[in-house]
Every structure is written in C-alpha cells, then in structure tokens.
Amino acid sequence: MLNISKNKVSDHIDLSKFDSGKEIFTKEYHKKFKKFLLAFSIILVIILFLPWTQNISTTGKVTTLKPNQRPQTLQSQIPGRIEEWFVQEGDFVKKGDTILRISEIKSEYFDTKLAERTDKQLNSKNLSAKAYTNKINALQNQIAAIKNERVLKLEQARNKLKQSHLKVKSDSIDLEAVKIKQSIAQTQFNRTQTLQEEGLKAVKDVEEKKAKLQELSAKLVSQENKFLSSKNDLINAKLAISGIQASYTDKLSKAESSLFTAQSDAYDTDVQVSKLETSLANYNKRTSLLFITAPQDGYINKAIKSGIGETFKEGEQLVNIMPANYDLAVEMYVEPIDLPLIHIDEDVRVQFDGWPAMVFSGWPNVSYGTYGAKIVAIENFISSNGKYRVLIVPNSNDEPWPKAIRVGSGAKTIAMLENVPIWFELWRQLNSFPPNFYQPESKSDNDKSKKEK
Template identity: 65%
Template sequence: MLNISHNRLNQKVDITGYKAGLKVFHKRHYKHFNRFLAAFSFIVLIILFLPWTQNISGDGFLTTLKPDQRPQTIQSPIPGRIEKWYVREGDFVKAGDTILHISEVKSEYFDPNLVARTGQQIKAKEMAVTSYQEKVKALGTQIQAVSKERGLKLEQARNKLVQSRLKVQSDSIDLEAAKTNILIAQRQFDRTTTLEKEGLKAVTDVEEKRLKLQETQAKLISQENKLLTSKNEVINAQVEITRIEAEYADKIAKARSDRFTAQSNQFDSEAQVTKLENEYTNYEMRNNLMYIRAPQNGFINKALQSGIGETFKEGDRLVGIMPSDYEMAVETFVEPIDLPLIHLGEKIRIQFDGWPAIIFSGWPNVSFGTFGGKVVAIETFISDNGKYRILVAPDKDEAPWPKDLRVGSGAFTMALLEDVPIWFELWRQINGFPPNYYQPVNGKSDVAKK
C-alpha cells in the first residue's frame, strides 16, 4: 500500500482467481456502468437546455406605501414638563385625542393670566392709537384755520399797501402843485418888487407878496414831508406782508410738525398693537400646545418620555404611534450592478418572514409560499449600506398578501428577468457576468418576458 516493502504482492498474487475478484472485475460491471454514465450524461444534457428564469435577489423589510402611513414619533414644539398621561402603550387613539398634558418650564410663560393681560395691553394701545388719530385731526383743523387766517391777514396787509401807494401818488401830485405855487409866488414877488422900485407899487404890496412866497415855501416843505411819510408807509406795508407770511409760515410749520409727530406716534402705537396681537395669538397657540394630541388614527407604540414631572426640550420625541390605516409595501435593496435591470412595474416575488416557502429561483412557477409584487419606486441615490433602495407594492393581479403582516418584519425578494437556458446561466455564473440587460418599452417593465 505504502510501497515500503520490495515484495509486490500484485505481481505475485492473481486476485482474479478469488470469488470476490471475479465479481468486481467481471466484464458485465463495466457494461452497466457505461450505460449509467451515458444515461446520466443524456439527462444532464437535456437539463442544460431547460429554461431558467434569471432573477435578482435582495433582503428587505415590510414598510408602508405612503410616508404618512409609517410609524412616527410625536414631538412637542415647545419645552415643557410632563403633568399627566391619558393613554397607555398599545391603546388605540383617534386623530385629535389627547395623549398627555404638559406644563411650562420657561419663566416668561408662568403667568396663568398671560393671555388676558396681553389682551388688556392691546386694548390700551388701541385707545392710544385712537387718541393720536384725534390729535392728528385736531392739528389738521388747526392748520386749516391758521392758513385761512393767514390769507385774511395777507389780504388786509396788501390792501394797506395799495392804500399807501395811492397816498404816495396823491402826495406826489400835491408836491407838484406846491412846486407850481412856489414858482407863481416867486414870479409875483419879483414882479411886485420891480414895480415897487418903479414907484408903481407900495412897500406893503411887496411885503404881502414876500409873506405869500414864504407860506408857499413852507407848504412845499410840508408836502415833501408828507410824500416821504407815504413812501415810508408803503415800505412798512411791504414789511408787514413779509412779517405776516413769516409768522404764519412758522405757525403752520409748527402745527404740521406736531401733526407729523402725532402721526408717527400713531403708527408706532399701531405697530405695537400688531406686535401685541401677534404675541396674543402666539400665547393662545402655546396654551393649546400644552395638550399633546394624536395627529391621526393609530396605536400607541412606546412612550419615549415617561413618568410625571420629567422635563424635555422642544423637538424631543415623546411617544411613538403607528397609524391604523396603511397600505403595505416592501422596502428592499439591490446591488448597483443590478440597478439598471430594475424598472417601474417590474414583477417581484416575495417571501415573508414567518410564512414557510419553497423557492426555486429559476422556476418561479413551481415555487410555493411566495407572493407577487410590483416595483413602484426606485431610489436615485445610494443608501448607507452601499445598495439602492427599491419600494415594492402588492401586485393586484395575484393573490393578496397575508393580513397578519406587520410593518418592520423581514422579506426576501426576487426580481424576475429573462428566461435563458440553464447552460447559459451556469456559464454566466462561472464568469461572474450580470444577468442579461434589456430595455422595456416606454421605460416600464414588460410583463410578458421573452
């Protein structure tokens, strides 16, 4: 056996002389064995040409078809402290049912009459707005009255100016008349003086003419003074018009400034009223947030914050809820190399955890315990596990899925592709090639495979 000894028995002993040797080395044994090999080879050859359905398998889990039907957690938008629970884990709640009551933890909201007092502040500010509105109206009336008074004063001053100018004209005429009178009186005096020297007039006549000349000169000087006085009255009338315009412009500007100030205070009060109304609404909404309510019909899964008096921050998860009305779907994952083979409407076979199944991946028609589905969504970005997520909904053309399925349980999926011979599938698997690529019509999977 190990060829340790140099004495070789197979050369010295003939085992065909024994009965056992005759049975083993009989020629009929080779004949039956050769027939068996031929039959086996023929069967294998036939099997190699049998059809085989290519498929892509993946592991996934049960989920819901719509995002709003999936398990969710209820958060509080404000920080608070738990005061009372109204439900237990496993209870069924309807949309709007109270789940728990919380209280405030911030000092600025401790006042229980905060909403009422904010309403009183709003009323006070609204009264202030009304007061400013009345003040604006009163100042507007005052501006109109001052403007009307200014018009009357200016008209009076302009009339006085016209009178002064007319008086100047009158005094100018009187001055010209006085100048004419003095010329006449001067000629009469000269003529009378000449006649007195010739002896035709008496000295008394000369003295009378001199007296009259002096009176005429006095009147001329008086008339010049009147003219200057009239001109001064014209200037005074013009100055008065300017003064009135400046005085009433200052009064109107001051009244308008007061009105603008009142309007500014009015607008500021209106802004404060709006701000207080916003705070009032926020306080009312915040009071409503003291009661955490169910967003939809469902079952309470788990209380994430427990106990009484426990505090939490805004956005913290308080309790988990599972919607009662939902449409089942399977979330599965495929390799990136197989993603181009998956299209919307692709036929999928699914095996659910807890439901026994006998699966022949190449012959789906003889598989037992699997259920049909269709691809309804394909993720366009790779997941954290290095695969692409596929969402599969029930196939309405096949048997319905079991009613006792629960969201989160596992599932094994197979996407059915082309039918190929077994020898081709073996050759593809040995070489590590992907399944046959094909493009369905209009981007949708063709239900009838080749």
Template identity: 60%
Template sequence: MLNITKNKLHEKVDLTQYASGKKVFNERNQKYFNRFLIVFGVILIIILLLPWTQTVAGKGYVTTLTPAQRPQTLQSPIPGKIEKWYIREGDFVEKGDTILHISEVKSEYFDTMIVDRTGDQIRVKRSSQESYEEKIQYLSNQVGSLQQERGLKTNQAENKLEQSKLKFKSDSIDLEAARTNYEIAQRQYNRMEALNEEGLKSTAEVENYRLKLQEAKAKEIAQENKVLASRNEIINAWIELNRIQAEYGEKISKTQSDRSTAESDLYQAQADISKLETDFANYDTRKGMYYIRAPQSGYINKAIKAGIGETFKEGEPLVGIMPSDYEIAVETYVDPIDMPLLHIGEKVRVQFDGWPAIVFSGWPNSSYGTYGAEIVAIENFISPNGKYRILLAPDEEEHVWPKEIKIGSGASTLALLEDVSIWYELWRQLNGFPPNYYTPESSTTSNEKKG
C-alpha cells in the same frame, strides 16, 4: 493499497471465485450500469436545456407606500414638563385625541393670564391709536384754518399796501402842485418888489405877496412831509405783509410739525399693536400646545419620555405612534452590480419572514408562499449599507398580501429577469458574471413611439 510492485495480482488470483467479484465482473450488471449512465446523461442534457429565469435577490423589510403612513414620533415644538398622561402603550387613539398634558418651564410664560393681559395691552394701544388719529385730524383742520386766515390777512395787508401806494401817488401830485404854487408866488413877489422899487406898487402890496410866498412855501414843506409819511406807510405795509407771512408760516410749520409728531406716534402705536397682536397670537397658539394630540389615528407604540415632572427640550421625541390605516410595501436593497438590470414596473416575488414558503429561484411559477410585487421606485443614490434601495408595491394582478404582516418585518425578494437555459446560468455562476442586461418591452415600445 499502494501499487508498489510489478506483480499483477489479478493475474495470479481469480477474483470471480468470490461473491463480490462475481457481482462486479458480471456482464449483466455492467449492462445495467451503462444503461443507467446513458439515461442519466440524457436526463442531464434535457435538464441543462430547460429554461431558467434569471433573478436578482435582495433583502429588505416591510414598510409603507407613503411616508405619512410610516411609524412616527411625536415631538413638542416648545420645551416643557410632563404633567399628565392620558394613554397607555398599545392604546388606539383617534385623530385629535389628547395624549399628554405638559406645562411651561420658561419663566417668561409662567403668567397664566398672559394672553388676557396681552389682549388688554392691544385694546389700550388701539385707543391710543384712535387718539392719535383724532389729533392728526384736528391738526390738519388747524393747518387749513391757519392757511385760510393767512390768506385773508395777506389780502388785507396787500390792500393796505396798495392804498399806501395810491396815497403816495396822490401826495406826490399834491407836492408837485405845491411846488408850482410856490414858484408862481415867487415870481409874483419878485414882480411886486420890482414894481415897488419903481414906485408903481405900494409897500403894503409887496408885504401881502411876501406873505403869500411864505404860505406857499409852508404848504410845499407840509406836502413834502405828507409824501414822506406816505412812503413810510408803504414801507410799513411791506413790513406788515412780511410779518404776516412769517407769523403764519411759523404757526403753520409748528402745527405741521405737531401733526408729523402725532403721525410718528401713530405709526409707533400701529407697530406696537402689530407686535402685540403677534405676541397675542404666539401666546394663544403656545397655550394650545400644552396638550399633545394625535396627528392621525393609530396605536401608541412606546412612551419615550415617561416620568411625571420630567422635562424635555423642544423637538425631543415624546411618544411613538403607528398609523392604523396604511398601504404596505417592501423596501429591499440590491447590489450595485445588479442595479442596471432593474426597471420601474418590473415584477418581483416576495417572501415574508415567518411566512411558510417553498422557493425555486429559477422557476418562480413553481414556488409556493411567495407574493407578487412591482417596482415603483428606484433610489438613484447608494445607501449607507453600500446597496441601492428599491421600493416594491403589491401587484394588483397577484394574490393579496397577508393582512397579518407587520411593518418592519423582514422580506426576501427575487426580481424576475429574462429566461435562459440552465447550462448558461451554471456557466454564468461559475464565471461570476452578472445576469444578462436587457431593456423591458415597455421601454422599447415607448422609445419606438418617440422615434
């Protein structure tokens, strides 16, 4: 009722005459209530002074410790068409078991004998390579024979040239002798003719010396012809020597050209063989890709491409598989404001979805149903969801995690920080401050050792 009058009701009416008034204004009840308030205040102060463990909450899911143990999809490195499935969803497969069979969709690989035919081409090319190698050897031998024959022919021509030079010298000496004989005969004829004019020699004797003069002249002319012939032989010998050099040079060059051509053909054959061997290896490897096999032991989750005759491109996922042997971990996400508070090796409490648990955030030792974990990795780049990713591994000093936990199930995490009073934690929460920043003892110890 609104207090809109100055008349005091309790001054005009005695409230103690009523039962409720008696209870309210009873001094004994007020004494109990005061005691209750005092006890409550003391308890509240004690509670506010109790220790409280600061935590960083996160939400994540169960994963594996190593990437190779996580669920994966199998792809085909080549395009193809599904021919036959050898498994059903949920089946367990061992490493190397055949999952499905595919066939070709590209026309250049339709030939089922392409590997054998490529092998035949390689054998033919190798025979051609051997033929080229033998041809090169024969041509090399021929070059050696021509060079040896050229040397012999050159020696023969040089000897003939030397003989021609010596003959020229001999004929030149004979020419000088014939000229000397002609001069002697000329002087004798001149003396005889002079004596004949004086009447001391007969005409017959003069005619006889004239005849000798003519014979000496004839011998001189004949010797000059021999000298010219010898000089001509020298020229011919030079020509023959040059001809031999040119002829055998041409033959050797032609043979070397044939050998170079054979070597080029040999290199081309080797290149063709290398290309065919690469094609053979690719075809043989591609032939082994027609059967998709399990890369590791695990369970078949889902057939992504299911229909018989369904085509697919290279790299498209065909079937999902979950490895059977794995070490579970928890992948959780924390806000950027809490990121500097976390360090590798710190303890974390984990609550798994669907697993019964009673959690006291500030008193982790009093919680039930949570399991110990340890931070093993902290991502240094923010995730698409605006938080930082933290990877947790089971704490070996705590209870073993339940085997019934499946990969992908949800998990809530509490990273344990330092202990503070409850009143301080309430004051921090009311003001929206982050937990206290601190450095773990292990980090401080290591820094002191470095210093």
C-alpha cells in the same frame, strides 16, 4: 485475496461450479447501472436546456409607499413637563385627539393669565394709538387754519401796501402841484413887486401876492410832511408783510413740530401694538401647544416619555404612532453591480417572513407562497450599507398581499430578469459573471413589432 501471489485461485479452481459462484457470476449487474447512467445523462442534458429565469435575490423589509404613512414620533415644540396621559399603548386615535397634556417649565410663562393681560395691554396701546391719531388730525387742522389765516393776513397787508403806494403817489402829485403853485405865486409876487416899484401897482396888491406866496409856501411844507408820512406808511406796510410771514412761519413751525412729534409717537405706538399682537399670538399658540394631539388616524405604539412630572426639551420624542391607513411596500437593497439590471415597472416576487413558501428562484411559475410586486422607485444615491435602495409595491394583476402583514417585518425579494438555458446559468455562476445586461421592451417597441407582424 490480497493479490500478493501471482498464482490465482481461479486458474486452478472453477468458482462457477459452487453455489455462491453461480449466484454471483451468472447475473449482469452492470447492464442496469449503465441503463440508469444513460437515462440520467439524457435527463440531465434535457434539464440543462430547460429555461431558467435569471434573477437578483435580496432581502428587505416591509414599509409604506408614502412617507406620511410610516411610523412617526411626536415631539413638542416647547420644553415642558408631562401632566396627564389620555391614551395608552395600543389605543386607536383619530386626527386631532388629545394624547397628553403638558405644562410650562419656563418662569416667564408661569402666569396662567399671561395672554389675557397681554390682550389688555394691546387694547390700551390701541386706544393710545387712536389718541395720537386724533392729535395728529387736530394738529393738521390747526396747521391748515394757520395757513388760511396767513393767506388772509398777507392779502390784507398787501392791500395796505398797495394803498400806501397809491397814497405816496397821490401825495407826490399833490406836492408837485403845490410846488408849481408856489412857483407861480413867487413869480406873481416878483412881478407885482416890480410893477409896484414902477408905480403901476399898489402896495395892497403886493401884500396880497406876498400873503398868497407865504400861504403856498406853508402848504408846500405841509404837503412835503404828508408825502414823507406816506413814505413811512409804505415802509411800515412792507415791514408788516415781513412780520406777518415771520410770525406765521414761527406758528407753523411749532405746529408742524408738534405734528411730527405726534406722528413719531404714533409710529412708536404702532410698533408696540405690532409687538404686543405678535406676543399675544405667540402666547395663544403656545397655550395650544400644551396639548399634544394626533396628526392623523393611527395607533399608539409606544410612550417614549411615560412618567407623570417628567420634563423634556423641545424637539424631544414623546410618543410613537403608527398611521391606521397606509399602502404597503417593500424596500430592498441591490448591489451596485446589479443596479443597471433593475428598471421601473419590472416584476419582482416577494416572500414574507412567517409565511410558508416553496421557492424555485429560476422557475417563478412553480414557486408557492410568493407574491407579485412591481418596482416603483430606485434610489439614485448609495445607502450607508453600500447598496442601493429599491422600492416595490403590490402588483395589481397578481394575487393581493396578505392583510396581516405588518410594517417592519422582513421580506425576501427576487427580481426577475431574462430567461436563459440552465447550462448558461450554471456556466455564469461558475465564472461569477453578473446576469445578462438588458433593457426591457417599451410599449412603443411592442406596438412596432405587432404592426410588423
């Protein structure tokens, strides 16, 4: 039995004569096995030529399509202290509902009537600004009156100057006339005196001419005094004009200085009014920030700061809220080597955690428990995990996703690529080659192919 000896028992004894030998040597076991191997080989060859859908399998998680539909945390824009909660975890809140009330922790805002007092200060400053406005109007009216008065005074002084010019001219003419008369009288006196010496005229005539000459000489002196007095009046009229201009310039300068001072004070008051208005608006806004309200309809997930009297800084997270209305999506992460194979509007099959499924990745049509989806966004920058983020949404032409799915639950995704034979896929897997690179057919290409047909 161990084949140690070269002498075989079968050479000396016919084993087929025994009952056990008849049972064993008369049956042909190998024929059935060969038939089985042949059938198996034929089936295997047929299977190798069956179509196989290449795919990219990844994991992901359920999220929402729009950023404003994702879970968010509420913060306070100001530091404060928690005073009262109006909700509890799991409550549904509508947009604008008050979630909690806080109080101030900064000493400059402890005054509960701070906004009211600031409003009073603002009213006082507004009245002060109106008073400055009235003062400016009064000074402007005063300046206008001074300018009108200066115009009249200067016109009066110029008229007087003209009168003085005419008076000087008249007196100069009169002076020349008196000079001529005095010269004539002197000539007549000399002639009469000569004739009297010759005996042709009487002494009386000489005396008359001499009296007339003296009279005209006195009149000449008087006329010269009058002429000089007119010149002095002319000079005084010119000086009066200069004095009026200087006097009214001084008055206008003082009035304009007061006007500029009032305008400066008015501008300063306007600045203070603006600052008070800003402060009042800030105080009113800060008062409204003492109540944390819901930004949209949703559910209270978790109170991050829960204790009454607990203080927090501005921007610190207080409560987590999940929006009530959202559009589901799944974010999956693709290896960089597979990214060129992913395109917008491609079909993807999704299997959700907790939902029974029977998945044949290469035969999506015979899989059970998967749901259809389409790619809507592909991230252009690599994520921190070394992969690219891809966002998919439900396929409207496929079975709708389960309503009980919650944001944040896990999911497995299968991105469908080309159909290839199974033998090709096995060969690709054995050689660690990536799936076939391809570009999806566009609508225009489909239209062209239909026209050609």
